[in-house]
Amino acid sequence: MYKPNPIDTTNISLRSDIITLSEILAKNTHDVWATGRIKEGWICGKVRDDIKKTHPCLVPYEDLPESEKEYDRATSLETLKVILSLGYVLSKG
Numbered sequence: 001m002y003k004p005n006p007i008d009t010t011n012i013s014l015r016s017d018i019i020t021l022s023e024i025l026a027k028n029t030h031d032v033w034a035t036g037r038i039k040e041g042w043i044c045g046k047v048r049d050d051i052k053k054t055h056p057c058l059v060p061y062e063d064l065p066e067s068e069k070e071y072d073r074a075t076s077l078e079t080l081k082v083i084l085s086l087g088y089v090l091s092k093g
Helices: 016-039 066-085
Strands: none
Touching (some): 016 066
């Protein structure tokens, strides 16, 4: 049985500029996902339908419900925390 074991990031805090970066990454994550769906022939629809290939989240990031934005934000925030917990340094060049 699969037992997830993510890297512990509970002690990692993010600077305000990194939190700002996480929002950019969240939007980009959505755009990458949407690009892939559109290439596969999906279109925006009121409900997700895997046969008709419709999905209500095929809209610009800004138009997503907050619950969907939170999913992308959580992914980007956790990724940044893992990077820092592994000893990498984030700096704007």
